[in-house]
Amino acid sequence: MKLEKYIKEYSVPHPLLLDISSIMKTSEEPNRCSICDKTAAKCTCAGCKSYFCVKHFNEHRQQLSMKFDVDIKNVQEELLTQINQLDKPITPSAELLSQIDQWESETIENVHERAVKLRYQLTELVNQDRNQLINQYKILTNEINTLKEDDDFAEDDIERLRTTINQIQISLEQLITPSKTKFILVENNEIDWNHLINVEEKTKLCELM
Ligand SMILES: [Zn+2]
Ligand SMILES: [Zn+2]
Structure with missing residues (x-):
């Protein structure tokens, strides 16, 4: 049949x-359409994994599109007005800037004071032998004048004075000959500026993903 x-x-x-x-x-x-339960559900949504007939799939896409506008596009536009307030760089607080200004002027002053002191010390150092020789010569002259005035000298005085004069001559020669002058070094220990003063962040914004 x-x-x-x-x-x-x-x-x-x-x-x-x-x-x-x-x-x-x-x-x-x-596969049944998750909306109308028809079996001809030919479309799947990759996001929610639901099955749809063509008609309801199109509706689902429209709903998603509306949700996108409400949840994302509108909020993004609100965000834009706030982001626009950031178009100018943020100026650090006057207090923090003044701390750096103060450090700068104090450091310049300290460096200047140190340089003045060093120039003085260096001048003292290079003149040390000169001043000593001038002083020795003065003492020698006084002694010679005294001995001569008093007419109070013997062979040993002549011998001794002669030795002193020789020593002063040798020293003088050393002092005026550049190759024989004392070697003076300016020792400069490099300053680690990064450790001398720096700025650091104490709190952070929440991590951006
Ligand atoms: Zn359907
Ligand atoms: Zn979906």
């Missing part, structure tokens, strides 16, 4: 028809 005729005559599904539908259900469940 043909299938159509059987259904008409008995008004119940043909056993074969039942079998086929049950086999279809267990082996290959048709």
Whole structure:
């Protein structure tokens, strides 16, 4: 008996028809639209993994598009007005800037004072021998004058004075000959400016993702 005729005559599904539908259900469940429950759900949403018929898939896309505008686009525009307030760089506080200014002027003053002191010390150092020689010469002259005035000298005085004069001559020669002058070094220990003063952040904004 043909299938159509059987259904008409008995008004119940043909056993074969039942079998086929049950086999279809267990082996290959048709995707149903999550909105209208139709089995012809040909579209899946990659985001929520739901199945849709074409009509409801288009509706789903429209809803998503509206949600995007409300949740993202509108909020982004609000954010823009706030971000626009950041178009000028932020000026550090006057108090912090003045701390750096103060450090700068104090440091310049300290460096200047140190340089003045060093120039004085260096001048003292290079004149040390000169001043000593001039002083020795004065003492020698006084002694010679005294001995001569008093007419109070003997061979040993002449001998001794002669030795002193020789020593002064040798020293004088050393002093005026550039190759024989004392070697003076300006020792400069480099300043670690980064450790002398620096700025650092004590609190941070929450981490941006
Ligand atoms: Zn549907
Ligand atoms: Zn979705």
